[in-house]
Amino acid sequence: MSDEAPPHPKSRGAARRAQRRGPTIEDVADLAGVSRGTVSRVLNGAHHVSPASLAAVHQALTQTGYVVNQSARSLVTRRSGTIAFVLSEPQDRLFEDPVLATLLRSCTQLLGDHGSSLVLMLAGTPAERARVLTFARAGHTDGVLLVSTHTGDPLAAQLAETGIPTVVCGREPRHLPFVAADDRGGARLMTRYLMDRDRHRIATVAGPADTPGGAERLAGFRDELGDRVDERLIENASAYTISAGREAMDLLLNRTPDLDAVFVASDLLAVGALQALQAAGRTVPGDVIIGGFDDSAIASATSPPLTTIRQPLPLIAAGLVEVLLDRIAGRSADSRILPTELVVRESA
């Protein structure tokens, strides 16, 4: 036993094979009695394969439990089968925002159904942004879904420069195709609804001014009110959080105690506004009616439940991946602005 021979040089391949490695395309080919090429053809849904070979290959495929080595495939096809979902947020917004979570979920699902996988990347810090760019340039990803809520995000321009297919969620008309909800139209819808309830001192808690949601929804509010808009009835929140909503509402209440309606640019913000209102002794929807935006899960959970504008999140997600996949496939695809919808509950 002690004079055991050292492993024969030829046996190295076998040894490596033994150490936990799946069957290769060649194994499948051998078993099916065809060649590598034929197996590859059926793997890629190709034609020019006889029914007999096809059956044999399928049989061998299941028998061996073969699964393609994506690295090897990517090496030659230069496609990775992954999409980067990039969250361009200085603050940890994912933390609080259910809209983002829903979007992420839908995109993961859609992409999965298409056979690609989603890699999540943060792009808050400069280091992270650099990582995203490197990742993209390295060809690790076939395309990127940039979720950016800040207008003029430099990452969009840089991504555009790399030439890798990218689509932005949120308005980004300058460099890249985008998919967004019709924020402005939605805001008009809500404002009009508030006006139609016979309210005349209609305030708004707008989002941060440097976000499309902030700017566009405020613009819609102004559109609808026309020259009846009173600047003192407008307040920008500092962020899309409950506490920011509360603060903004308090400010409004102090400045213009006679307000009888308020359009709040997001549901999360509206939750805060609602609390501020109730803390100040106002009844909702008696004294003040309030409308939110997003129709996120929390909107139906407040008391009273929030009347709000529904963002077509499933459509946005679908649009995002559709446009991206089209771009990747070399087809042209235009930006999309998706319609919103008024959801009436009890707060207005």
Add this chain to the structure above:
Amino acid sequence: MSDEAPPHPKSRGAARRAQRRGPTIEDVADLAGVSRGTVSRVLNGAHHVSPASLAAVHQALTQTGYVVNQSARSLVTRRSGTIAFVLSEPQDRLFEDPVLATLLRSCTQLLGDHGSSLVLMLAGTPAERARVLTFARAGHTDGVLLVSTHTGDPLAAQLAETGIPTVVCGREPRHLPFVAADDRGGARLMTRYLMDRDRHRIATVAGPADTPGGAERLAGFRDELGDRVDERLIENASAYTISAGREAMDLLLNRTPDLDAVFVASDLLAVGALQALQAAGRTVPGDVIIGGFDDSAIASATSPPLTTIRQPLPLIAAGLVEVLLDRIAGRSADSRILPTELVVRESA
């Protein structure tokens, strides 16, 4: 011009090169005046490289803007540089649960700092679960982070079987290492606190019974109450949602109107419970004191703000990736149970 020669066979490589492709290791080597091997060595932080070569390679590296082709590297090293974050949830829980979102965020960040990327996978449907398994077996991923809230999740066992390094978030003592908060201890902490406020009819809204959070936190509640526990004061919520919390609280209120305190197994649930309480005309914390669990963002946003148990989410995330990376590196690493902390606000 018409007798233009057809492309010379030798020029094919050059033509392909022209079509948008990054510099290879060979290009770098040429520029640095060294060989492939030497460049590879510096790329992999290897020793046995002379200072001169090292400098030359670094220079060439930046000059060419070289970035490794991960596919080629993976093909030989059999490591992919990606970790799968698997969400084993039948329902779209990501949608509502801020805890999950925070966890995802932290893990992405931590993994990114380590140089790996996170691919997000859903495992709600059978098809999705199959995809996860295939993905893992294909070696597309170096390890998996399984976030599973249901005890006895079959996916855990299947993943364990594949042999790929996996760590579970939440208790999964049977097959795999796990990292979890000390749910039971936290529940005891809160229950004790409620008792110390001189309340004697202490109820609980527990989570769904088949989740660790549901079982463990209820166990902690029982532990602390000892033989004073009244089964009529216990109600399991049907899910971790606001509305489920409201429903459970309504049930409790009908059954035992004399309750004067309630421990609710999650903040989201507590929001619902709070609404139910207030809708029933009870004041908080006057008539009834209420304690939550998680310390998610919403806990400080309710009115009154929730007294709750803080889950050490940053520690959990760190533990998760640490244990996983250890396992991947072949080091053994044990399961961890992390301590929780009482956060007193105004609801109790």
Add this chain to the structure above:
DNA sequence: GCAAGCACCGTGAGCGCTCACAGTCGTTAA
């Protein structure tokens, strides 16, 4: 009867990298 066309199939090359091995050269010990 033969050329042309077609469907199918196998094979070589090569994607960009790492790894093991086999050098080369200068330095030190015998």
Add this chain to the structure above:
DNA sequence: TTAACGACTGTGAGCGCTCACGGTGCTTGC
């Protein structure tokens, strides 16, 4: 002086796949 050693470097092979090409055998049209 020479052998041995160490630091450093280049090279071949090969990871598992796809793609283009060329070959086979069969059918069809003239």
